Amino acid sequence: MRQRSHRAHVTAPPTQGRRCRRLASRLARTLAVAAVCGALSAPPMAGALPESGPWPAAADQDEGMDHDMGQDTSHEEAPDGVHEEIDDSALPELQTYDPCFEGKMAVGNTVTTVLGPIEELLGQVHVEYQWMRDGEDIPGATSKSYTLTEEDGGANVAVRITASKPGYRTEERISCTRKISAKPAAVRARPVRIAGSPKVGRTVKVVGPSWGKRVRMQYRWTCDHDTIKVTSKPRLTLGPEFAGCRVSVAVRGFAKGKASAVKVSNHPEVQGMAMTLGAVTLGISTTAGPQPVTEAIRAGTLLQATLAQPQTYPDFAVEWQWLRDGVPIPDQIADTYLVAWADAGRTISAQAIATATGYEDATSLSEPVAVPEATQPKPPPDTRRPLPPRTPAPDQAP
Secondary structure, eight states: OOOOOEEOOOOOOOOHHHHHHHHHHHHHHHHHHHHHHHHHHSOOOTTTSOSSSOOOGGGOOOTTOOTTSSSOOTTSOOGGGOOOOOOGGGSOOOOOOOOEEESOOBTTOEEEEEOGGGGGGTTTSEEEEEEEETTEEOTTOOSSEEEOOGGGTTSEEEEEEEEEOTTSOOEEEEOOOEEOBSSOOBOOOOOOEEESOOBTTOEEEEEOOOOOTTOEEEEEEEETTEEEEEESSSEEEOOGGGTTSBEEEEEEEEOTTSBOEEEEOOOOBOBOBOOOOOOEEEEEOOTTOOEEOOSOOOTTOEEEEEEOOSSOOTTOEEEEEEEETTEEOTTOOSSEEEOOGGGTTOEEEEEEEEEOTTBOOEEEEOOOEEOOGGGSOOOOOOOOOOOOOOOOOTTSOO
């Protein structure tokens, strides 16, 4: 059977009355074709047809149909050399509807054809697809779905379907056209946050809803807005450089054909590890080193503070502060202190303030030492004789 494709025009779904009339018309055509085929395939009755010679004029039917219906015999000869063809317009019409396609009409997105009621008959109906750009066929775009490319930006895109079924006319329909946005769609960014204990030595991770299966993620970790590390893994072990700062992560998603998107997490403060300090002891500074305090401290004595360090820490440093009766003495921040007259009757102590990378600041206070009152001597008595009163000379008038 030789079939001709018919490009269908956009029509609305038939009403109930139109549908009934159409079905009746199809049934009549089908019965007519069956009658013709039955007459052609039946053996001639005695005396009805000559044994040789042309067929009667009543047997002249539409071109293209043979005795078996559905086989192309346009190049085969019927009995006695008579060619018979039946027009495919006699075949019943395949009920189809105008297709459409759905999806976001922007570069990088995928759109999918929707066939309507014909979807229920896909097991029996063969459907071919051809996507078009500005009325021209797109090479290789012959699937039900199509991913919009940069060439589609600003163009009008449509899809043409060709539906066929044995014993029915082949139908071809074109969907409505849709204009495609030239600006690529962006990746859908989702909220992110840092989970875990923000302490030096611990591992934190990024949690939140999925951005999609085809989205590639990048994580930029920062400390007080300074970039520390850029990685593709959502986990990070907090090193000493994070101690005391606020850590955050900027998550960026990438996808083929789409613009990237960024989301920034919360920014918790990172706590350093605890540092253990030894005791601070006070001694009298000598050329041989600090000596224990075994006698009363007097004004002019040079005290020296010493910190017992049980272990070493990275970038360890110590600052000192001397105190008088527990109150810091201004500008006394060295490890030595010269006892002054103002310290008489007071107590003197020293405090060590230690810092190390990745650790919390730690302090250690010494035991106070007392400066007795006798440290300040009384001024010696005035033993000088008083001078006699001055008398005027005789030659001077009073």
